[in-house]
Amino acid sequence: MNPSSLGLAFAFARRELRGGLTGFRVFLACLALGVATIAAIGTVRASIEAGLRAEGAALLGGDAQMGFTYRAASDEERAWIEQSADKVSEIYDFRSMAVVTRDGITERGLTQVKSVDSAYPLVGDVVLDPPMSLDAALSGKDGLPGAIMQPILMDRLGLATGDTFKLGSQNFRLMAALIHEPDSAGAGFALGPRTLVATTDLSDSALLAAGTLYSTKYRLDLPVGADLDAISTDAAARFETSGMRWRDSRNGAPGVAEFVDRLGAFLVLVGLSGLAVGGVGVSAAIRAYLARKTTVIAILRSLGAARRTILLTYFLQIGALSLVGIAMGLVLGAALPLILGPFLQSALPIPTVFAIYPIPLAEAALYGVLTALIFTLWPLSRTEDVRAAALFRDALETARIVPALPYLLGTMALLAILLGAAGWFSGSYQLTLWAAVGIMAALVTLAFAASGIRKLARSVLPAARKRPALRWALNAISSPKEATSSVVLSLGLGLSVLSAVGQIDGNLRNAIARDLPDVAPSYFFVDIQKTQIDGFLDRLEQDPKVSGTQTAPMLRGLVTRINDQPAQEVAGDHWVVRGDRGITYAAALPDTTKILEGAWWPEDYTGPPQISFAAEEATELGLGLGDTLTVNILGRDITGTITSLRDVDFSTAGMGFVMVMNEAALAGAPHSFIATVYAAPEAEAQILRDLSNAYPNITAIRVRDAIARVSGLLSNLADATSYGASVMLVTGFLVLIGAAAATQGARITEAAILKTLGATRRRILTSFALRAALTGAAAGIVSLAAGIAGAWAVTHFVLDTGFAVIWSNAIAIIVGGILATLLANLAFSARALSSRPARILRARE
Amino acid sequence: MTTVLSLKDARLSLDGNAGRIEILRGITLDVQKGETLGLVGPSGSGKSSLLMLMGGLEAATGGQIQALGQNLSDMNEDALAHFRRDHMGVVFQSFHLIPTMTALENVATPLELAGHKDAFDRAMTELVNVGLEDRANHFPSQLSGGEQQRVALARAVAPRPDILLADEPTGNLDQTNGSHIMDLLFELRDRHGATLVLVTHSNELAARCDRVVRLRDGQIDTTLAEAVA
Incomplete structure (x- = not known):
């Protein structure tokens, strides 16, 4: 590169930037928001991962754990455990029914029972209300063994501390509410709230009889400096074929860690989609800026500036602004989790260490730089097409659409780097590639749809000849100068994702919550002993319901x-x-x-x-x-x-x-x-009463409750995705505002001309509103179609359930499209309506 | 003789960065029906501003302006728009066509606003009159400056206005196109019998008017007015 050319470009760029940030607010906002979202998601993920790492032993409840399914450790296994560990804690975990009889009325609640020995917990503390030691709580009172229970189950059963209840055939006294269970995050999915008792107190309960469904966990407190690698390898070699499952503090809650990792990677990809939407705004802002600078560029050309100098001039300006936008995004993205840390910490059931993590910030900055380059290179290349003759004509408007080959190849190379980086950071090239294919397919579809909408608007124009406001609106939509493409592209991606998530979530919920209860049983009963099965069946066969x-x-x-x-x-x-x-x-x-x-x-x-x-x-x-x-x-x-x-x-x-x-x-x-x-639903309660009274050891799982629990979990996942899509939609809205701001000048002139020709403000406003509503509705319909197609594919091929359009979501998407476009556009119509025509028209003379 | 435009002590001042600027300082002027009036004067003398006041495109800050017996100062924005729709045609130096509309659609717009059912047929006739029937479906950006001004002329005369206001209509055109446009303007005025008020720098063009009013520093330069009279 010619150094003088760079020096000149630098000088020109500095002079031009003295003009301030007019026209670049949306550019900065789009970039900052996209980078901030990714930085914030990455920071929260890193905070959780740091928390999980730091608290690995506490989450697991020991340095290592060996687990078995419905058996205790064999003598050989037990010997090995005791030889390897300084201290051992044995835990039984199973489902049961907590039964309370009060004034002749019996209440039952499904509970996940954990029975422990005196060594529990090896790490961390059990927090109880009223405060007391676990030993004191489990030793009970007045001749009854003690138990502690999560408050939600106490509320459900109407229990207060001091009350009694039964597990199987054993009575317990509820000594305290379980406020914090140190190893709960590693426990995984449970259908019922927790009850904690001492294993020794279960000997008469008939709940741990041979063949009942329980699991055992042996927590190991290993000697200081123990080699986890060597111990786990030894354990695997000895016992893995016996059904033993090993876990250690290096990954205390693998399910949570994996879930956080996957959800984080997925949300970063959603954030990247948001950045792509922002890119549309970035690109539009630069095109609008360069269109305004056509005269300046033409003057520079007429004064002998080389094309490379001009390109560099604007590249440096936009580069500097991009860095400002990215820096704003990083500050916001790093600060938000720190500010919201205390709230997030109390809302999350897992430990977190909120701090500034350089890796997610670097990841977000890299995405920001690459996105800015990808979306600016193309419009920037058009500066090379401006000739000195542009002083007499709008040359940029006639410049070629596809840039010269080097820019095209450059853009593609940057895209490849972006995808490579996203794949590497997310840990899933396949997911990244699918997301990229999805985003690109959506953008191409939306671009075609925008072109189709313009053509459609032009083709129906003759039908609107007697409705001037509608005709002007259709005229504007069909014009290549109007922001139809920007609206469809910017709103489309966010609305498509929201629509797809809404349709998938709705269909899944329908399948689970509406269709499933029709075919699903009322109850699952587990742990029915061989000796009980005949009586159990007798009771049911006699019941006509x-x-x-x-x-x-x-x-x-x-x-x-x-x-x-x-x-x-x-x-x-x-x-x-x-x-x-x-x-x-x-x-x-x-x-x-x-x-x-x-x-x-x-x-x-x-x-x-x-x-x-x-x-x-x-x-x-x-x-x-x-x-x-x-x-x-x-x-x-x-x-x-x-x-x-x-x-x-x-x-x-x-x-x-x-x-x-x-x-x-x-x-x-x-x-x-x-x-x-x-x-029949009305018979369910009596069946439960009769069977539980006759066979206290059996556990009933009400299918409706289980379905509600699963539905709730699915809806949380859908919510997380919707939040991601909402960020995309906010970015889209910013792009819309940018597009509306960019066309404000044209609107003001148009309104002035129409007023000169005799149009009232109401008519002009109607036309502006109509064009916004029609474009928004078109964007909504296109997004809905894309969302439905995506949702159908997911429900049909992945979830293997039926599909029906969720109309409430469909209507919301279209109304959302209309409202967003109306809001963005009408905000910029006030000046057009209030300006005096003479001022506007003469200013253009 | 019927007076179609009557200005009494019309004043216009605007607030600029450098303070209040007096643009028109008490103009009193009558324009008769069918008359062709040329407004001349040096740049900044207030010619175009005066024309804008006559068209209700700018609100006077003092005095009274009547058009066809109605006081424009009493009308709000929408009433003024209705008045222009029914009685006035305006031609600008920079044409001011709506870029998103074709030539035909631009010409049809005031007719549509006036509720003419045959707006597009009439617009086509006007385009034929200005020799642009083969450009009817072209957008402004696809037309030359001369063609754009012919479309603007067709648009201004299409609703058969009582008053035609033209603000330096040849100012952005070369001599050949300019004289062609002027011929067309006078021809259309003659055909429809409208009152024409024309702002121009061209002495040649001013000479074609029935009467010329010269402005200087926002006031009528009476010396020339008397000389012409």
Whole structure:
């Protein structure tokens, strides 16, 4: 580069910037908002990750944990644990019913019981209300063992401290409310609130009988300086095939960490989409700025300035402004989480360390720089097309649309760097690529739609000939000078995402909350003992309000090997091999079971174990007839051969097992039964009362409650996505304001001419409002179509549920489009309406 | 003779950065029906401002302005717009066509505003009159300066106004286009019989007017007015 050319450009740029930031406010706001969003999301994610790292041992409840499904550690395992750790705490975790009888009325609430030993908690403190030690609380009062309970369950059951309740057949005295449970974040999803008791007090409760569904966790307090790597490798080598699950403080709450990581990556991509919308505004602002500078550029050209000097002049100006915008965004993005930290900390159930983290800020700055370059290079290249002759004509308006090849290649290279960076930072190139393809497809679709809207407006013009206000509006929409493209592009992306999220969320909620209860059972009963099953069924069969009952033996097992290879190596991260799964057995083919391939075993079969596997999951795992599976049940490996594939529908919330084995293979193992009961809603309460009174150890899960809980979780996810899309929409609105501001001059002149020709202010305002409303409605309709198409694809191909348009959301999207455009445009119409025509028109002479 | 425009001690002052500027300092002037009046004078003498006052495009800060017997000073913005729609046509130096509309749509606009059902047919006739029928569907940016001014002329005369106000209509045109536009302006005025008030710097053009009023420093230069009379 010629140094004198750079020096000159620098001098020119400095002089031009003396003119202030007029016309660049939207440019700065778009860039700052986009960068701030990404910086803030990144900072919150980093704060949570730092919190999880710092509190790993507290979240886990120890330096390491070994977990087993419905069995305690074997003697060998126990010996190893005690040899490795300084201190050990044993925890049982299971669902049960807390039962309260008061004045002859019995209340029942599903609860997730944690029973502990005296060593619990190894790390952190249990906080109780009224304040007391855990030991004191669990030792109870007046001859009854103590229990503590989360306040939400106390409220539901009308319990106060000092009251009594039952778990199974054991009475407890509620000693305190459980305010803080140090290891709760690592516990995962629970259907019921927590009750904490001492394990020793459960011996008479019949809740931990063989075959009931519980899990055990052994928390290890390791010697200072213990090598976690070596210990975990040793544990894996010794016990992994026995169904043991290992966790340690390096990742105390892996579920939370993974969720935060994924949600964070997803939200950053949403933020990046927001930055893309902002890019539309950035690009428009620069085009408008350069159009105003055409004369200056032409004068510089006529005075002999080289094209490169002119390009550099404006590149330096816009570069400096971009850096200001990015810096503003970084300050905002870093400051917001710090300011909101105390509120966020109290709202989040996980530890956070709010601070300034350089990596997310660098990530946001990098995205800002790349986006600014991508969206400015193209319009900047057009300065090279301005000739001195532009002093006599609007040359920029006739300049070519596609820039010269070097700029085109430059833009593409920058785009590739941006995608590479986004992929690297998010940790998922696939997700980034899909997001990028989505954003680009949406932008291209919206650009075509904008062009289509202009053509449509022109084609319907003749029909509006007798309605001047409408004709002017259509004229303006169809004109290449009006901001139709900006409106559709800027609003479109945000509205499309909101529309898609709304439609997916609505359809999913409908499937769960509206359609599912029609086909789902009223209750799941678990932990029914073999001796109880006949009585249990008798009660239900006598009830005319019960329309159906299904029972099945229930065991839980971990698929450890597939065709004698480690299961995770063959099936990766498929949900069937990720944790322990429900397994049942049956002699005869149940009436409702449909065999798709292979054959069911004979009723009296006693040979080597056979397995009937769910057909869809078998296809996903690449399994077929003749393949063998090794399942660890209660620490014992059972290897069976797949001899049939069944159709299993998990969408009805009915009883669905991935694996069924022949009776002889499992009947000897200790197990309980589960049952699903389909009953009229008015009979549900009585059924629960009768069965719980007769069999205190069984646990009833009301399906409606479970559905509500799952719906709530899904709606939180949809909310998080909607917040991201809202930022996109705010950016879009800023772009709209920019577009409206850019066309304000044209509007003022147009209003002045129309007034000269005899148009009243009301008529002019009607025309302005009509053009805004029509463009906004068009943007809304296009976005809705895009959103519905996306939502249909997701519900059809990913969620595998039916799809129906959620009209409330659809109407909201269109009304939103209209309102946003109306607001942005009418705000800039006041001057046009109030100005005197002579002042405006003569100023242009 | 019927007076169509009557100005009594009309004044216009504007607040600028350098303080209040007296642009028109008491103009008293009558324009008769069918008359062609030329307003001449040096730059900054107030010619265009006077024309704007006559068209109600600018509000007088003093005095009285009557058009067709109605007091323009009493009318609000919308009443003035209605009055122009029904009685006036204005031609500007910079044409002031609406850039988003074609030539035909520009000409049809005042007719539509006046509620003419045949607005587009009449607009087409006017475009034929100015020789631009083959440019009817072109946008202003696709027309030359001379063509744009012909469209502006067609637009001004299309509603058959009683008063035609032209502010240096040839100021942005070369000599050939300029004289063509002037011929057209006078021809259209003759055809429709409107009263024409014309601001111009051209002596040649002023000579074609029935009467010429010279302005100097916001006042009528009586010496020349007497000489012409």
